[in-house]
Amino acid sequence: MAWLMSVGVFLLLCGLLGLLLPSPRPARWRRGLRRGTARVTSRLHRRVVVEPDPFDTLRLQTRLGYLSTKIRSVESTPHVYARAHRLMALEAAYDDLLDEACRLAGCPGEPDGERSEAKRWQEEQELAARGWTW
Template sequence: MITRSRRHPAPMDPFRALDVQTRLSELARAITRIENTPDLYARVHHWRAYQGAYEGALHEACVLAGLDEDAADSADRFTLELELAARGWSW
């Protein structure tokens, strides 16, 4: 389980959080579209690029939500998504 950071983070900017949630939503939709388009040219290349962008945005969301960065770096994607959802994030 991921714990909150020991240091007290600065208050989260709600507009920055909304921006990250919007990016996560758009990236997740793009990944799904790529997965559902078998004849897409350079499909694996596109999938990897969007996957990397999604994981970067997910990490940024974890930092904004006050999750411990070291634990977030070592956790798998599903665990991070569950931790964010438990803290009220949705995308």
């Protein structure tokens, strides 16, 4: 009788181990069970889409407007100390803000280190098409 009990425990442990260890190709009933549980959990756990804060958008538009005014004033003033350096720093900050604004507005494209006038113009047009002003 003891050997029958040990065989039963052995088979129970093998079954539990088979459920825990990943198999190369899961059985059909396991795949169906996995799909069913995924469907139920997706219905129960709705993903909440977080809307951007309108004050963040306003703050970003204000900063973009301030930087664009500073860039225009540095470009229009002929005798500014370290003009090229200031202009490069202002344009880099403006480009970073444009990338952040595009991310916030959901514009297509990816931010990268390569900056050009064409990309800046395209981002400004995308933001203007979405109603952004600065």
